[in-house]
Amino acid sequence: MTQKHNISYLDYNSTTPIDSRVLDAMLPFLKNSFGNSSSTHHFGQIINESVTQARSQVAHFINSESSEIIFTSGATEAVNLAIKGVAESYKIKGNHIITVSTEHKAVLDTCKDLERKGFEVTFLPVKENGLLSLDLLEESIRTDTILVSVMFVNNETGVIQPVKKIAEIAHEKGALFMTDATQAVGKIEVDVRDLGIDLLCFSGHKMYAPKGVGALFVRKSDKRVNLTSQTHGGGHEIGLRSGTLNVPGIIALAKACEISSQEMKRNRKIISDLRNTLEYELLKIPNTSLNGDLTKRIYNTTNICFKGQDANVLIGRMKNIAVSNGSACSSAVFEPSHVLKSMGLIDDDALASLRFSLGKYNTIEDVKLVVEKIKKLTEPQ
Template sequence: MSQTHKYIYLDHNSTTPMDSRVLEAMLPFLEVNFANPSSTHLFGQSVNEKVIQAREQIAYIINAEPNELIFTSGATEAINIAIKGVAESYSIKGNHIISVSTEHKAVLDTCKDLERKGYECTFLPVKSNGLIDIAELEKSIRPDTILVSVMFVNNETGVFQPIKEIAALVHEKGVLFMTDATQAVGKMEIDVVDLDIDLLCFSGHKMYAPKGIGALYIKQRGNKVKLTPQIHGGGHEQGLRSGTLNVPGIIALAKACEVASLEMGQNQQHIAQLRDFLEAELLKLPNTALNGSSKNRIFNTTNICFKGQDANVLIGRMKNIAVSNGSACSSAVVESSHVLKAMGINEEDAFASLRFSLGKYNTIEDIETVINRIKELTELNF
């Protein structure tokens, strides 16, 4: 697969195109092998065997055991099941949850919902580079803290936190550790055993699989993590996520994990070269600045402030180029990025910032076109 000349897509942290090999693997389970895997007849059981194989393949990419995964509709659902499930299961110990001010809204809004129900949540600040202060985290942990949730890779800046160090500290205090790894799985090596992660969430559509499928890793080796089910109605997925399995999505996610495992190294090299070239050229423009750490960052993302510009205007005038400004929009309100503001970036500069998130199908020609177009637009606007 390659990008068409009509459209240049640099918004892969939002969603990715489906890999043609993933689509090919998925199609028979829409057309022919459509049986419900929970059915007891041979047709259903043959499909169930494929689900079992898929679960093994998906578990492999994060070094989990197959029985430590439950399938969800995506990371948002997985996050809700994990945080709310912990909150209810461990309420005897306490009602305090710690997260970070730059987390995805799926985590922030879930925590805020729990606050309305009597739980206490601490949202850690970040430094100007987007990293948390480990000492601040340690001070925030209390006897009644039951969960710490820290995003693996930030979706807007690409900044990644020292997950292994954080997990070790959290466990030393006798607290569960969760990470939203939506922007990390499939892009970088992740070993839940080595990192000592209790709960991990991810989505298929960030790694060239379709929308509507994701997974939640729940540690079952050693100190098992217990969750109170949030969705009832049939006892599927070990009773933690009832509902007929999305078999085509599961098969697709497994194929995406297989492809990612095989091609991770070459994808990292290819995409990093393009990202570094794009970033270097754009930062040569006057009144530009990089948002977030340049070192502790995933290879496919750059977030750049074009001071004095309006990011929404730039996006609208790029026409055939897809990038993001990281803002949350509704019919009535456009808000600047909560991630950038948490890093100390003022409202004006947050509105002037663009996120570029590259993928494996991007080419050097794509990047050169984007650079030239942004040069034209920024010169026009000054």
């Protein structure tokens, strides 16, 4: 199924194909049920009921209340709303924010924008395996720290941070905890109550829904989290995100959550086996090494350094294979991965690294093709 148009697609962390069941669920809202869910007429209210049901499905998927789900255009918008919203709401308490050097650019660039506006941001380093030092985090939190933002699963290496423990440390020090869970939601169980998360962001297009829809979880129970709206004009989404709702996208996101809840365990076993086979075979190639922790990582991702190679050249020569040399959101900028450099890789090794991210439509044939092609391309000439 992944080899449509003769392409073996191993770039699921960048984006996923739409599940046909998700497409079927959203199509009626692109055709006959096209109304505005905010309209007061009967047609609009019927559609609003579908949005309400979808919100409940998404909330149930991460164990939150429906009123705690804010629909957005994706994780990047959710990240901006969360970080800037907290900064503006809590600036009387303090102006210090903590994040990590290996975060997605959505978090890093948002924090840098706040620095230009007078906020102080600490960008914590990571260890060679990509994990954050909890002792360093604890030492870095100050009385004026208002937010700690740490990515759940890294998009380039798949490294999983201990978010539950991080949340505990942040709360003990009186700070809020936010996580960009874009690469976690839909792949592994995410329970915002159990994990103690205050703010959580994710996108539909990483979990077999279309691009252009995502969500922000904003905790309201137990610990009140206040955000200042960043988009004005209509007061939609309890005043936090104005704009006519993307009803087809919202319906699609809810369906994707429903499917994930039913198939996550099965997908995990199949995808994990494929990833492990791929990784085992590729690491047989001379001068290769794994980037990131061997065990504390998501099951669909492997990031491998092919020392002495140029990742961009390899990608360009694999016309029928889709893999990545980093985040798709940064691919317009030709420079070493900031994630890998933060983990201590020199520029040449970072530029020689490839990310392989698998999904539920991959097959063993995809794996065999990729291994065969890369072995051929990396053979000494």
